[in-house]
Amino acid sequence: MSWKTCYTLPALLKEGKKRAGQCQTISFDLFDTLLIRRIHDPDLVKLPVARYISRRAAACGINRSWQSIQKLRDAIEQQHRQETSRTFVDHEACYPRFMAEVLQDIFQEHYEEAVLAEVTGYEMAMESSHLVPRKPLYDWLVELHGQGKRLFIVSDIYLPAEHLRVLCRNTGLLELAEDVISSADSFLAKASGKAYPLIRERYDLDPQSWLHIGDNPVSDGLRPAEYGLQALVLRDGSEKFRKALVKRYVNYSKGRPFYRGRALQQLMLPLEGEDSGQTPLYREGYNFLGPVIGTFVQHLADECDRLGIRNLFFFSREGYTFKKVWEACVPLLFAGRSLPKVEYLYVSRMALAGASCAEEGLTKPAASIAFLPPGNRDFRDVARIFQFELEPMLPCLERHRLAPDTCLSQLHGGYDQKNGVRFMELLEDEDFQDEVKRQTRSANRALHRYLEDVGFFSHDQVAVVDIGWLGTIQRFLYQAIKHRVDCPRLHGYVLGATRGFVFPSDLKNSLEGVIYDRHRFDLGASTLLYARDLFEEACRAPHPTLEGYELDGDGYRLRFRDSGDAVGRAEQQQDAYYSPLQQGIFDAAPRFAAASALLGYGIDDYRPWLHYLLTAKLAFPKTREILTIRHRSHLDDFHGGHRPLPKKVGTEKQLWECSRFQLMLNPLLRLRCFLRHARRVLRT
Known part of the structure; x- marks a missing residue:
C-alpha cells in the first residue's frame, strides 16, 4: 500500500x-x-510537575528543589527505556512505573500510592490545559x-x-x-x-x-x-510556524524580561477557532483585561503564601470578578500549596462610611474624603455620604454659624475660607461628635455582627482585596473595627493605588498597589489611571450596591440600593453591555493559569510586558478600541449633583472622553494626552 x-x-x-x-x-x-x-516542546509540561512535587515534598518536611527532581525524573525514565530496549525494539517507558520509582526515591517513608495519584492527576491537568x-x-x-x-x-x-x-x-x-x-x-x-x-x-x-x-x-x-x-x-507548515514562534518567545524570555509576558500571551492565544463567533468586547476582555487581572490574582496568592495568610476577603463589587478569576486560576497555578480560604465580602464606601464614625466620630480625614468628588458642595452631601439625620445636627451647625447648604468646597462658587474654618471647628465640637456617634452606632453594631458571621475576627491576619484607588473601603472598615481586641491585621491589596489622600498605615493596616502604586513610580503602569472607570465597570458584580448595615433583632440585615430608578436601569444596561467583556476575563483565567504555571514566572517577570500592554491599550489605543470598551454610564454614590466651577476642575477632556471625530482626526491627540499625563504623574 x-x-x-x-x-x-x-x-x-x-x-x-x-x-x-x-x-x-x-x-x-x-x-x-x-x-x-x-507549547512547542511537550517536555515543558514536566517542569510545573516538578515544581508541584517539590511543594508536595516540602509539606512532608523534605527539601528538594524542582530542578533536582526534574533531573531525577529524566534519569529514571532513561533507565526504564534502556531496560525496555533489552527485550523490545522500541525504547519505550511507562509513566506509572517510572514515576512511582521517582516518588519513592523522593518521599522515602512518606511515600504512598495516594502521592502517585495526586502527581498523576496534576500532570494530566497540565497536559489537558x-x-x-x-x-x-x-x-x-x-x-x-x-x-x-x-x-x-x-x-x-x-x-x-x-x-x-x-x-x-x-x-x-x-x-x-x-x-x-x-x-x-x-x-x-x-x-x-x-x-x-x-x-x-x-x-x-x-x-x-x-x-x-x-x-x-x-x-x-x-x-x-x-x-x-x-x-x-x-x-502542516502553518502549525510549524506557530510552534517556531512560541519557541522563540520562550527562549527569548530566559534572558529578556519583556518576552516573559509575551510568551505568556502567546501561550494564551485561542487556537482552532476557540474564539470564533466572539464579539470584539469579548476579545478585549480575553486578551487585555484577562492577563492583567490574572497577574494581579497570581500576586495575591504569592503574597498569601509568603505571609502565611489563611483567609482572603474580596471586597464587593469588583471583588466578585477577582474571586471568580481566583477560583479559575489558583487551583492549577498553585497546586500543592496550602491556599487561603476566600470569601466575598459585602462592603461599599457608602455602607461603611457611617459605620466608621461610631467610635471616633466624623474625623477630619473622613470629612475631607467626602469633598474629593467635585460634585459635593455642602453639609448635605456630608450627611448623604455618612447617612446622618440632618435635623438633630442643626443646632450644632447654627452654633458654628453654618447652614446645611453653606458651601464648604473650594471647587464651588460661594466658598468662603471662614466657612471652612468653621467646619473644622464643628468637627471639634463634642456635642456634634456625640450626635454622630449616636446616629451611627447601630450601623456599626450591624457591621460587626456581619463580620462575626463570616469569621472575619477569627484570624490574626487577613488579606483584603479591592480595585483601588484611595483604599477608602479599607480605611473605613479599619476605622470601624480597630478598637476591637480581636481586630485582625489587614493586608490590603488593590489593582492600583493612586494615594491621592494619605492612607492611615500602621502595624495592623497596610495597603499595596499591585499593578500600579504611586509609591513605586512607573510611567507605564500609571497609564492604568487613564480609564479607572473601565476597570470598575468591567469587574462589577451583577447585584446592586450595598447601601448600609441594619440591626434586625439579634441579627443584621444588608440593605442594597434600589435598582428600579433611572440610575439603576442605566447600571443594568451597562452590566448587560459589559457581559461579553467579563466573560472574556473569566475564559482567559484558566488559560493564564496553565501558561504561567508552565513558564514558572511571577508578577515581577511580567511587569515590563504588562506596562507595555497598559500603555498601548490605554494611552495609545486605536479609536475602535476606545469606542468598544469605554464605559457608557458610571455610578458613583459618593458624587453629588452640584456643578463645580470650570476653572477649578478644568474643562479639557481626557483621552477616553473624546468623541469619535476627535480620536480619528487629531493625529497628535494621544501624544499630547500622554505628555500631560506624564507631567501630572511626575509632579505628584
Whole structure:
C-alpha cells in the first residue's frame, strides 16, 4: 500500500475523505494530529510537575528543589527505556512505573500510592490545559462516527492508554473512538511498526480496509504502508510556524524580561477557532483585561503564601470578578500549596462610611474624603455620604454659624475660607461628635455582627482585596473595627493605588498597589489611571450596591440600593453591555493559569510586558478600541449633583472622553494626552 504526504490540513481532509469511503477502519495519531499543543516542546509540561512535587515534598518536611527532581525524573525514565530496549525494539517507558520509582526515591517513608495519584492527576491537568483538538479533524471524526466507521486513536508515548483516555475525554474525542491504544502498555510502538499487527489481532481488523493518519513520516507513513495499510501524513507548515514562534518567545524570555509576558500571551492565544463567533468586547476582555487581572490574582496568592495568610476577603463589587478569576486560576497555578480560604465580602464606601464614625466620630480625614468628588458642595452631601439625620445636627451647625447648604468646597462658587474654618471647628465640637456617634452606632453594631458571621475576627491576619484607588473601603472598615481586641491585621491589596489622600498605615493596616502604586513610580503602569472607570465597570458584580448595615433583632440585615430608578436601569444596561467583556476575563483565567504555571514566572517577570500592554491599550489605543470598551454610564454614590466651577476642575477632556471625530482626526491627540499625563504623574 502507498502513503501520501499532505502539506495543509484542507489537503489532508480532501484526500482522507476520498480514501475513507473505501475503508472501514480509520486510525489516527493523537498528538500533533488530532490534538495540537499550545507549547512547542511537550517536555515543558514536566517542569510545573516538578515544581508541584517539590511543594508536595516540602509539606512532608523534605527539601528538594524542582530542578533536582526534574533531573531525577529524566534519569529514571532513561533507565526504564534502556531496560525496555533489552527485550523490545522500541525504547519505550511507562509513566506509572517510572514515576512511582521517582516518588519513592523522593518521599522515602512518606511515600504512598495516594502521592502517585495526586502527581498523576496534576500532570494530566497540565497536559489537558495545553491541548486543543483540531476542529476540522474533530468535525470529520464526528462525521465518520456517524457513518459507522471503526475509529481508533493510537499514540507512541510514555502515558498508558488509561491516561490518554482522560486527555481524550477532556477534549471530546473519547466518545468518538472505539478505543485508545498506547505504546506504553505493550512497548510495541508505531515507530518500529510493531503496533499495527498488535492492533489488527486485538480488534480483528482487515489491513486492506484500514486507513491510518498521523504526522510522523516514519511512524505514521512508512511503517503502516509496509504493513499493507493506506496512510496519510500531515506536514502542516502553518502549525510549524506557530510552534517556531512560541519557541522563540520562550527562549527569548530566559534572558529578556519583556518576552516573559509575551510568551505568556502567546501561550494564551485561542487556537482552532476557540474564539470564533466572539464579539470584539469579548476579545478585549480575553486578551487585555484577562492577563492583567490574572497577574494581579497570581500576586495575591504569592503574597498569601509568603505571609502565611489563611483567609482572603474580596471586597464587593469588583471583588466578585477577582474571586471568580481566583477560583479559575489558583487551583492549577498553585497546586500543592496550602491556599487561603476566600470569601466575598459585602462592603461599599457608602455602607461603611457611617459605620466608621461610631467610635471616633466624623474625623477630619473622613470629612475631607467626602469633598474629593467635585460634585459635593455642602453639609448635605456630608450627611448623604455618612447617612446622618440632618435635623438633630442643626443646632450644632447654627452654633458654628453654618447652614446645611453653606458651601464648604473650594471647587464651588460661594466658598468662603471662614466657612471652612468653621467646619473644622464643628468637627471639634463634642456635642456634634456625640450626635454622630449616636446616629451611627447601630450601623456599626450591624457591621460587626456581619463580620462575626463570616469569621472575619477569627484570624490574626487577613488579606483584603479591592480595585483601588484611595483604599477608602479599607480605611473605613479599619476605622470601624480597630478598637476591637480581636481586630485582625489587614493586608490590603488593590489593582492600583493612586494615594491621592494619605492612607492611615500602621502595624495592623497596610495597603499595596499591585499593578500600579504611586509609591513605586512607573510611567507605564500609571497609564492604568487613564480609564479607572473601565476597570470598575468591567469587574462589577451583577447585584446592586450595598447601601448600609441594619440591626434586625439579634441579627443584621444588608440593605442594597434600589435598582428600579433611572440610575439603576442605566447600571443594568451597562452590566448587560459589559457581559461579553467579563466573560472574556473569566475564559482567559484558566488559560493564564496553565501558561504561567508552565513558564514558572511571577508578577515581577511580567511587569515590563504588562506596562507595555497598559500603555498601548490605554494611552495609545486605536479609536475602535476606545469606542468598544469605554464605559457608557458610571455610578458613583459618593458624587453629588452640584456643578463645580470650570476653572477649578478644568474643562479639557481626557483621552477616553473624546468623541469619535476627535480620536480619528487629531493625529497628535494621544501624544499630547500622554505628555500631560506624564507631567501630572511626575509632579505628584
